[in-house]
Amino acid sequence: METIKAPTAQQETSLSDILQPFLKRWYFFALGLVLALIASFFYLRYSTPSYLTRATVIIKNDQGSSPAEELFAVSGLGGLLTKYQGSKIENEIAIFKSKRIIKNAIEALELNISYQNLGIIRDSEMYDYRPFQVRYLAFNDSLVGVPALEFSIIDSSQYSLHNLATGTKETYTFGNPVNLDFGEITLIPNLEDEIRFNSFSGKSIRVLYRDPDVMARSYQARLNVVNEISSSNVVVLSMESSVRQKTEDFLDELIFQYNKDAINDQNQIAQKTSDFIDKRLQIISRELDSVETGKQQFKSTNRLTNIEAQAQMALENASEFEKRQFNVNTQLELANTMIDYMESSTENDLLPSNLGIQGGDIGQSVENYNNLILQRNRLLKSSTSKNPVVVNLNNQISNIRQNILSSLQNTTESLKISLRDLNYQESVLNSRLSKVPSQEKAYRGIERQQGIKEQLYLFLLQQREQASISLAVTASKAKVVDRAASSFGPVRPQKSLVYGAAALAGLLLPFLIIYGRSLLYNKIDSRKDIERALPNVNILGEIPKLRKDEPQLVKMNDRSMLAESFRILRTNLQYTLQKKGMEQNNSIFVTSTIKGEGKTFVAFNLALTVALTGKKVVLVGADIRNPQLHRYLTPEHKHDKGLTEFIVDPSLTIDELASKSTENDNLDIILSGVIPPNPAELLMEPRTEQFFDTLKQKYDYVVVDTAPSMLVTDTILINKYADVLLYVFRAGYTDKRLMQFVKDSMAEDRLKRIYPVLNNVTMGNFGYGSKYGYSYTQETKKRKWF
Structure with a gap:
């Protein structure tokens, strides 16, 4: 028995x-x-190219860094300064991307109405030139959605309308x-x-109307707004689209709408201040008129003409x-007025600025307070009050408002102290002016009130x-650095990337x-599969796969x-027998694992090949359960007696069983005989x-076609009579x-002297140059390229 060795490195x-x-x-x-x-060529040919459009703006910081630092220092919120400055650009970016601003730009340019020129393979959007403009005058509230409409120009006065929803076509x-x-x-x-x-x-031109809110969400998802340099206020707006001019117009209009919204916010402060001043002017005007009337009555009653000359010297000293x-x-009047206004207003109201109140940073605080109110209101248009940025702004507004009120109250108390001191000095001065007529003192008080008013x-x-x-000269908030401009070539699809991906996928x-x-x-x-499983067993031959129109048997002078x-199988077999010292032994059994692997085909052709050398060969059908050898005999010999009859009938001889093959005179064939009820016991x-x-x-040579080894035990029973299996x-x-x-089976010594033969091998799987050797022996033929 041959031992099984471990696979070698080869x-x-x-x-x-x-x-x-x-x-x-x-x-x-x-x-x-x-x-x-x-496929990639046709994809690039019929796909819609996409271009990148960019615009660059600078967000102006009207407040400035130094006043902001002073504001936070005064209010005690210095720790929030960095966070506030860092989030300001993000706030402006959020406003740029807000649905409200985008919708305003879409409605201004009517981008929710698209015109498509219908083509054979694909439709193209019309933007630069449109032969007509569709105006949607009114909509029915009961209907949801506006169907697509197809228009066809008949002449300069008429057109046809095809309603795709109803299928109707009319001329208008x-x-x-x-x-x-x-x-x-x-x-x-x-x-x-x-x-x-x-x-x-x-x-045919198709017109599509889309809901501006839906279009705003679509543009919002495609719009990209970034602060590329974190240390600057430069903001880059970019967007991809198949129509370059359309995207450029949209970005320019978006910047315009942003500036318009910012100007409206700034005008609110100026308008609020102007309204407050008008109200105060009405009050002061009435008070001034009352003082002048009292002065006139005082002079008339006391018959005074030039009372100033009488107290010239005293007034110069005072x-x-x-x-x-x-x-x-x-x-004091301004401070009290401001306190009254703040106590009667809420945190949502803007404060009047530039009133001229001296002391502290009240004017700058009011300006920063108004800026924070506007920022919060702008964010609330596109977010909720629970937004962390809005909550942070509310806290800042509350703290600054409290600081302004506290500063005003402190200023009022300080002014009152100063006023009391001045009143005391006035009493001293009045005592010095005791010699001045009482009319002069009264008249001076009236003039003093008149001057104040x-x-x-x-x-x-x-x-x-x-x-x-x-209010009239409010500047825009975003300064345009570069107007919207599109890339010269498409950014999507990229030809090199598409071809590369296609090649990789292919x-x-x-x-x-x-x-x-x-x-x-x-x-x-291939034979390598057998060599891996049976590394110590030599493969004697490979049989090529045949087409249906090719001969199935070896002929004389067959090339x-x-x-x-x-x-080659015959030569390898003879060499193996000589190497093993079995050249006198001539019993060759042919088997397989299961049915259908071609053992009968191999056995018959091997017998024919050996017979072609002049040797006397007999082919025995030992598969007594499913005999297949009879298909290679003429009809008159298909029912001849065979192996089973020889075993049962002692009177039969080999010569009575052997039939001469029509393929070669040196080949005899003995069939398996009648299928017995007990094949294993018979053998x-x-x-x-x-x-x-x-x-x-x-x-x-004796070539024996046996039964499949794994399906039945017949081959294992007669394997001992084989010189080569x-x-x-x-x-x-x-x-x-x-x-x-x-x-x-080899390890348990049930099957001995096994030599594999691989049948039905394709040309690509032949080993050791067989496919080249075979082609050498064939006649020269013209071969198709494929």
Whole structure:
């Protein structure tokens, strides 16, 4: 018994073994690559190119960094300064991407109405030039959605309308209202270029109306707004689209709508301040008129003409004091007015600015307070009050408002103290002026009140003019650095990327198919599969796969691949017998694991090939359960007696059983005979050994076609009479798992002297140059390229 050895290094899987299944099917990769490139060509030919449009703006920081630092320092919120500055650009980006601003831009340009020029393969959007404009005058609230409409120009005055929803087609006149199921429309022709207008005559143009809210969400998802340089206020707006001019117009309009919204917010402060000043002017005007009337009555009653001259010297000494008293009273009046306004207003109201209150940073605080109110209101238009940024702004607004009120109260208390001190000094001065007539003192008090009211009135007039100027010359918030401009070439699809991906897919798909097949395919394909499973057993031959129109038997002077493969098998068999010292032994058994692997085919052709050398050969059918050898005999010999009759009937001889083959005179055939009820017990009879001994003496070679080894025990029972056991495997048919049966049979000594023969091998799977050797012996033929 031959021992089973471990696989050597040469028998282990090498890189060439791994690549072999892919290399021999190279045409699949070539075909996949060609098909993928063709598919990518048509994809690029008929796909809609997409272009990248960019615009760059700078967000102006009107507040400035230094006043902000002072504001946070005064309010005690210095820790929030960095966070506030860092989130400001993000806030502006959020406003740029807000649905409200985007919807305003879409409605301004009517981008929710698209015009498509219908083509044979694909439709193209019309934007630069439209032969007519569809105006949607009214919509029915009961209907949901507006159907697509197809228009065809008949002439400069008429057109046809095809309602795709109802399937109706009517003719209408340009400019006349048309009532449809969803509402009312009208068409305005574009006759500025009549030649271009007439070129669309007879062509179908589809018009689609989409809900502006839906379009705003679509544009919102496609719009990209980023602060590329984190340390700057530069914001880049970008968007991809198939129509470059349309996207450029949208980005420019979006910037305009953003500036318009920011200007409206800034005008709210100026308008609020102007309204506050107007109200105060009305009050001061009435008070000033009352003081002047009292002055006139006082002079008339006391018959005073030039009372100032009488107290000229005293007034010169008190002029400096009166200026200080006037300033204190003015500041106190403004502070009290501001406190009253703040106590009567809410945190949602803007505060009047630039009132001229001195002391502290009240004016700057009011300006920053108003800016925060506007920022919060702008964010609330596109988000909720629970937004972390809004909550942060609310906290800042509350703290700054409290700080402003506290500062005003502190300023009021300080002014009151100053006023009390001035009043005390006034009493001292009045004592010095005791010699001045009482009318002079009363008159001076009236003039003092008049001066205060006049100065306050003039001051408010000046502030109203400043507010009016601010309202008229409000600057835009976003400065355009680069207007919207599109890329020269399309950014999608990229030809190199598409062709590269297609080439990769064209190569990867065959690879995956072949690799997946190798994982799922569990059949023997080549001699290497047998060598891996049976490393210490020599394969004697490979039989090629035949087409249906090719001969199945070896003929005299045959130069076919089939004949050459059996000649190689015959030579290897003879060499093996000589090497083993068994050249006098001539019993060759042919078996397989299961039915259908071609053992009868191999046995018959091997017998024919050996007979062609002039040796006397007998072919025995020992598969007594499912005999197949009779198919190679003429009809008159198909029912001859065979092996089973010889074992049962002692009177029968070999000569009575042997039939001469019509294929070769040196070949005799003995059939298996009648199928017995007990095949295994029959083969164990002594006549079986006598049968094979007689054949060895009578013939040079005995070729025996046996039963499948794994299915029945017949071959194992008669294996002891074999000098060589040719074990047939069929490529593409024999399961690799069946190799374990052969290994177990050899290890347990149930089958001896096994030599594999691989049947039905394709040209690509021949080993050791067989496919080249066979082609050498064939006649020269013109071969097709594929």
